[in-house]
Amino acid sequence: MLCRVASELFWMARHIERAENMARMLDVTYRTSLLPYQVTEPGLAWAEPWSVPLITSGLATAYYRDNPVLSAETVLRFMILDSTNPSSVYCCLRAARESARNVRGAITSEMYEDLNTAWLEMRRYDYDTVQQMGVSNFLEWVKMRSHLFRGVTFGTMLRDEAYHFIRLGTHLERADNTARILDVKYHLLLPSTADVGGAVDYYQWAAVLQSVSGFESYRKIYSDVITPRRVAELLILRDDMPRSLHCCMNFIHETIERLGEDHSHSRELERASGQLHAQLHYGRTDDIIDLGLHEYLMDFLERISSLGDEISRVFLAPSY
Amino acid sequence: MAQGLLSSYRITVDAPMSRLPYDEMRLADGGIRPHYQSFAEWLGQTPAGRIAQKREEAERAFHRLGITFAVYGEDSGTERLIPFDLVPRIIPAAEWAMLERGLKQRVQALNAFLHDIYHEQRILAAGRVPAERVLGNTQYRREMRGLDLPGGIYAHIAGVDLVRAGEGEWYVLEDNLRVPSGVSYMLENRRMMMRLLPELFATQSIRPVQHYPDMLLKNLHEVSPAGEDAPTVAVLTPGAYNSAYFEHAFLAQQMGVQLVEGQDLFVQNDTVFMRTTHGPQRVHVLYRRVDDDFLDPTAFRPDSMIGVPGLLAACRAGRVTLANAIGTGVADDKSIYPYVPDMIRFYLAEEPVLNNVPTYQLGGPADRGYVLEHLADLVVKEVHGAGGYGMLVGPASTAAERAVFRERILAAPGNYIAQPTLALSTCPTFVESGLAPRHVDLRPYVLSGKTVNLVPGGLTRVALREGSLVVNSSQGGGTKDTWVVAD
Numbered sequence: 123m124l125c126r127v128a129s130e131l132f133w134m135a136r137h138i139e140r141a142e143n144m145a146r147m148l149d150v151t152y153r154t155s156l157l158p159y160q161v162t163e164p165g166l167a168w169a170e171p172w173s174v175p176l177i178t179s180g181l182a183t184a185y186y187r188d189n190p191v192l193s194a195e196t197v198l199r200f201m202i203l204d205s206t207n208p209s210s211v212y213c214c215l216r217a218a219r220e221s222a223r224n225v226r227g228a229i230t231s232e233m234y235e236d237l238n239t240a241w242l243e244m245r246r247y248d249y250d251t252v253q254q255m256g257v258s259n260f261l262e263w264v265k266m267r268s269h270l271f272r273g274v275t276f277g278t279m280l281r282d283e284a285y286h287f288i289r290l291g292t293h294l295e296r297a298d299n300t301a302r303i304l305d306v307k308y309h310l311l312l313p314s315t316a317d318v319g320g321a322v323d324y325y326q327w328a329a330v331l332q333s334v335s336g337f338e339s340y341r342k343i344y345s346d347v348i349t350p351r352r353v354a355e356l357l358i359l360r361d362d363m364p365r366s367l368h369c370c371m372n373f374i375h376e377t378i379e380r381l382g383e384d385h386s387h388s389r390e391l392e393r394a395s396g397q398l399h400a401q402l403h404y405g406r407t408d409d410i411i412d413l414g415l416h417e418y419l420m421d422f423l424e425r426i427s428s429l430g431d432e433i434s435r436v437f438l439a440p441s442y
Numbered sequence: 443m444a445q446g447l448l449s450s451y452r453i454t455v456d457a458p459m460s461r462l463p464y465d466e467m468r469l470a471d472g473g474i475r476p477h478y479q480s481f482a483e484w485l486g487q488t489p490a491g492r493i494a495q496k497r498e499e500a501e502r503a504f505h506r507l508g509i510t511f512a513v514y515g516e517d518s519g520t521e522r523l524i525p526f527d528l529v530p531r532i533i534p535a536a537e538w539a540m541l542e543r544g545l546k547q548r549v550q551a552l553n554a555f556l557h558d559i560y561h562e563q564r565i566l567a568a569g570r571v572p573a574e575r576v577l578g579n580t581q582y583r584r585e586m587r588g589l590d591l592p593g594g595i596y597a598h599i600a601g602v603d604l605v606r607a608g609e610g611e612w613y614v615l616e617d618n619l620r621v622p623s624g625v626s627y628m629l630e631n632r633r634m635m636m637r638l639l640p641e642l643f644a645t646q647s648i649r650p651v652q653h654y655p656d657m658l659l660k661n662l663h664e665v666s667p668a669g670e671d672a673p674t675v676a677v678l679t680p681g682a683y684n685s686a687y688f689e690h691a692f693l694a695q696q697m698g699v700q701l702v703e704g705q706d707l708f709v710q711n712d713t714v715f716m717r718t719t720h721g722p723q724r725v726h727v728l729y730r731r732v733d734d735d736f737l738d739p740t741a742f743r744p745d746s747m748i749g750v751p752g753l754l755a756a757c758r759a760g761r762v763t764l765a766n767a768i769g770t771g772v773a774d775d776k777s778i779y780p781y782v783p784d785m786i787r788f789y790l791a792e793e794p795v796l797n798n799v800p801t802y803q804l805g806g807p808a809d810r811g812y813v814l815e816h817l818a819d820l821v822v823k824e825v826h827g828a829g830g831y832g833m834l835v836g837p838a839s840t841a842a843e844r845a846v847f848r849e850r851i852l853a854a855p856g857n858y859i860a861q862p863t864l865a866l867s868t869c870p871t872f873v874e875s876g877l878a879p880r881h882v883d884l885r886p887y888v889l890s891g892k893t894v895n896l897v898p899g900g901l902t903r904v905a906l907r908e909g910s911l912v913v914n915s916s917q918g919g920g921t922k923d924t925w926v927v928a929d
Contacts, residue, residue: 124706125717224682227695283719384720437719442708 127225128287129438134221135291141214142268143299144201145261147175150306150333152257154326155194172197178302179209198257199249211264215244230278240267290377297370298426301419303333304357308416324348334365354415355407367422368402375399381437391432398425447877448485451870463865464608465879466531477534477927480646496638497872500526525920526631529870531882531902538926541612542896544795547786549600549888552617552773554789556596560586570788571781581771589758591767592665598765600888606867613799615883619766619774621731625887626689628901629654631923647928649898655696661891665763666726673726676700680732680748690731709752712759727763734768776825776859799864805856813860817844820860835911837863866911871904881905883913899924
């Protein structure tokens with residue numbers, strides 16, 4: 123297929139997934155902001171948790187350019203509705219729909235209609251209507267739209283190259299975003315070190331798990347004691363957990379191998395993907411904890427980003 | 443209730459026309475023409491509520507599918523619906539047979555003309571068309587001189603605009619040989635009608651049109667560069683922000699070929715390739731919906747961002763076929779239009795089946811004198827205009843507007859032609875108050891490959907404002923499904 127079309131499909135998928143994960147990230151933040159908090163800096167009362175999504179998404183600089191103050195309202199506006207923030211839910215849905223519009227021949231009409239509808243509905247939201255609806259309800263709506271799109275795609279699309287580029291984009295973005303959501307906990311301050319393992323700690327981890335729809339799964343596998351070690355194992359190494367990094371890499375690597383079958387220049391890409399996949403497939407939880415969860419996630423983010431660049435070089439924007 | 447729609451349907455004289463326009467459905471004495479009987483019966487039997495519901499369904503379906511037509515100059519790029527009217531425009535089979543003969547004849551002659559002016563120029567030597575009009579025309583492309591095209595075809599797709607002024611009285615309003623558009627609306631309108639009102643198709647034999655994309659693809663295969671068994675065809679579009687993008691994407695999908703933009707193609711060794719995820723893939727035939735000027739920045743406009751550098755060279759090397767060929771614009775120019783009937787005589791030794799609208803050429807003093815005397819009765823058009831702008835509709839103009847236009851004419855008389863105002867036929871159309879007559883035209887699409895072919899009917903465009911003669915969608919016109927029925 124045309125490189126340009128593959129690129130549009132890839133990014134269309136990434137934008138929808140990003141919108142969903144933005145919603146999940148904001149959901150964690152919203153839940154943790156409801157927890158009791160010790161003020162660590164005067165003037166930042168109740169605002170601390172709201173800095174976390176900015177930091178983990180790498181959007182802090184962009185945010186503080188136009189917003190000197192940190193508050194729930196300004197962060198929500200910035201990450202949901204801001205048309206100048208390319209990662210806002212608004213911009214992601216717009217970009218996904220534009221990409222779909224540009225490659226309508228490659229997707230089913232149901233898929234386009236679905237994205238078009240999501241965009242038309244998003245356009246009607248402003249801060250007041252989001253508040254009226256309830257922030258949690260709105261974030262739930264975003265997640266539902268993403269589920270719908272995935273369902274329509276999975277249910278109607280021919281398993282052709284276009285389909286594989288969509289799956290590739292979805293899982294690459296999911297892997298990246300999940301690593302960032304997991305990293306949230308690193309930045310969430312506990313009132314004091316004495317609180318490690320205490321109630322606030324528990325609720326923060328629970329919030330992280332709930333945001334990736336992993337809370338019930340955790341309880342099913344491990345019972346109700348939440349430890350960082352087990353959260354890391356569940357969300358990084360277990361491949362039966364659909365949003366885990368391992369599971370994402372399964373899809374990514376399989377898709378890259380399939381796409382590379384008829385391609386003469388994808389050796390390096392397949393190697394890099396295989397290497398990252400092996401790291402997760404054969405990884406041990408102890409090694410992650412020893413390195414430090416935060417350090418591990420930072421390294422992973424860098425590798426997944428390189429993988430994205432290589433995919434672009436090989437399939438999406440090759441130079442002849 | 444729906445009976446009321448029919449009985450309240452009145453054909454009226456549009457001021458300042460002086461005679462009752464021909465109505466496609468109703469006779470002057472109030473009776474229904476035979477080919478509309480079946481439809482009129484259905485209208486009589488169907489509750490108004492159901493009709494209203496169907497109209498709403500059509501609008502919603504078109505909108506949901508994102509079928510839109512960006513209107514130039516209006517809130518840049520706003521998406522707007524081209525209104526679709528539920529009442530079909532029906533043509534009896536015998537009448538269509540005549541039109542079909544005339545259209546094939548006309549397009550054959552036009553292709554012969556194009557071949558001739560880019561080769562021996564016999565028609566110019568014979569003095570049948572002033573050489574200056576052709577060779578001095580901005581659309582005449584010297585780069586095409588002497589180039590032999592597959593089948594000698596230049597206009598593979600021609601949209602010929604027809605109007606009816608009376609019983610059996612048809613005229614060709616203009617030819618469109620560059621990038622004629624609208625066929626997707628013809629196809630979608632039919633699909634919509636069959637979905638919304640299947641009962642109508644059960645009671646009448648309406649000739650199908652859905653095979654248009656197959657016919658087009660076959661023709662495109664037939665004009666591939668010599669020696670190609672399995673040619674690759676692609677549709678070249680300016681991109682998603684072009685007003686006709688929906689049609690480009692639609693046709694590519696219906697034909698099962700790639701939709702490409704300039705940036706997806708590159709030329710190497712005079713051969714055209716697509717950039718694909720598996721490496722470069724050769725293109726043999728390009729159905730291009732990009733104007734000549736923007737096709738190749740190394741040959742034409744250098745500021746074009748939507749063309750392909752080296753495309754002209756690939757054409758001249760015979761390594762790629764463009765449909766329509768470069769340089770067809772000279773033949774659909776308004777200044778050449780008056781000579782088309784003579785082309786039919788010259789190249790085919792036949793009398794034209796279809797007539798031109800009587801046309802005055804203001805470059806000549808006699809015609810000019812007459813026209814300036816009768817500005818209030820005539821339609822004056824700029825020779826290089828398009829889309830219904832740059833035009834004076836005499837009977838609908840004020841004295842002030844005519845004075846302004848007179849000055850423009852006197853400044854550059856050769857830029858204008860004039861035609862009598864035709865009382866275009868009307869067709870019943872749904873309006874606020876019920877069913878009312880609105881002026882319509884017809885654009886059939888003529889395809890040329892090894893043979894010349896058409897699907898029955900074409901796109902019927904309707905002027906939605908009462909009394910308006912302007913049917914262009916870019917100026918608020920709408921469309922209807924067109925039916926050719928067996929008598």
